[in-house]
Amino acid sequence: MFRFITRRTLGAVVTLLIIAACTFFLFFAVPADPARLACGKVCPPELLEQARHNLGLDQPLFVQFLTWVGGIFLGRDYEGLGYCSAPCLGFSFVNKAPVLDTILDRMPLTISLTLGAAVVFLFFGVATGIVAALKQGKALDKIASVSSLIGASLQIYFIGTLALYFLVYKNHILRQPGYVPFTENPLNWAAGLMLPWVVLAIIFTANYTRMTRSTMVEQLTEDYVRTARAKGMANRSVVMRFALRGTLITIVTILGVDLGTLIGGAIITEQTFGLQGIGQLSIRAVWSSDLPMLMATVLVAAGAIVVFNIIVDVLYAVIDPRVRLS
Known part of the structure; x- marks a missing residue:
């Protein structure tokens, strides 16, 4: 029984990682500029660049994904928003609070x-x-x-x-x-x-x-x-x-x-x-x-x-x- 539960748990972790990857690339990578969504409709260029940096959007896409997944297990520091302890699913664009x-x-x-x-x-x-x-x-x-x-x-x-x-x-x-x-x-x-x-x-x-x-x-x-x-x-x-x-x-x-x-x-x-x-x-x-x-x-x-x-x-x-x- 213990071996079965262990195998199924490991399989579940792999499944969730695959789902996380699909979710990230569908919802986070598809929009032209998620930083604008986070910054708001009226956002000066300098604040837009700062939001892009805070979200890590100036990094390669694969690095962004690893950073996001790493935040789930280790936590992450969002500049301008605060530290999100593990498990960290990010900060909401709307209420600026941990999701x-x-x-x-x-x-x-x-x-x-x-x-x-x-x-x-x-x-x-x-x-x-x-x-x-x-x-x-x-x-x-x-x-x-x-x-x-x-x-x-x-x-x-x-x-x-x-x-x-x-x-x-x-x-x-x-x-x-x-x-x-x-x-x-x-x-x-x-x-x-x-x-x-x-x-x-x-x-x-x-x-x-x-x-x-x-x-x-x-x-x-x-x-x-x-x-x-x-x-x-x-x-x-x-x-x-x-x-x-x-x-x-x-x-x-x-x-x-x-x-x-x-x-x-x-x-x-x-x-x-x-x-x-x-x-x-x-x-x-x-x-x-x-x-x-x-x-x-x-x-x-x-x-x-x-x-x-x-x-x-x-x-x-x-x-x-x-x-x-x-």
Whole structure:
């Protein structure tokens, strides 16, 4: 296990370095003069040259990349802006502050939004999929299939707008979405994110229902399931100990990708409900051409997906004893 995790971690580092290189050359090297973006629209020539020197743009392109990557691990001194301690992802062109500080300030909201929604859509999606598989061809199966198809066809901005109007503004059933740190008030934390959780869950529950149902139907026809039933094992034990365990492989695989993507920024959800998370941060970075912030959010999203993929690989061996990590 330790050797496997070590290899996967080294592979993840190489992957992130490749992503960092692609990100740097796409976002930092393509614009004609990033120094002008950092200096502002009205920038005298002497200040423009100073900004170019401070950013290291007077160095060869490959040297600029090595300096940027080195700053992530060792920190970097930005003349005129200050010292950025490792891991340093640069200084924002907009607020002139370390990019990492801004990201860490927004990260708790994004994590709360992601994990809360994941609990909801996993519970309802897996439970509904199991019921649909056990009642294959019957009314409950058909209702679950039709509902999941409708749910998967809907868009977050459509459901979110309707939910805001009917549940918040008109009937006042739920409070206005917002973020309160969990450590300050757990009840207000949950109340402020309840509506985004529900809207996200509607979309993702549909996908997990269909996925769980189809995989469970296949698992129920496997030889080891039929053998367990032939030995007189109760149906509930057969489903929970054997069929569901085989189904979890598929669920965990998709869940790892979904969690990594949401941690990287649930852009549409945050935009719909006015939440200031990583997704909103990336949008504002695009609008303001804040290249260091944009590069950092891309790396955070990529890093989240890579980390969750490693976790998924380790969970394979925990869920299914037939899987060996070598």
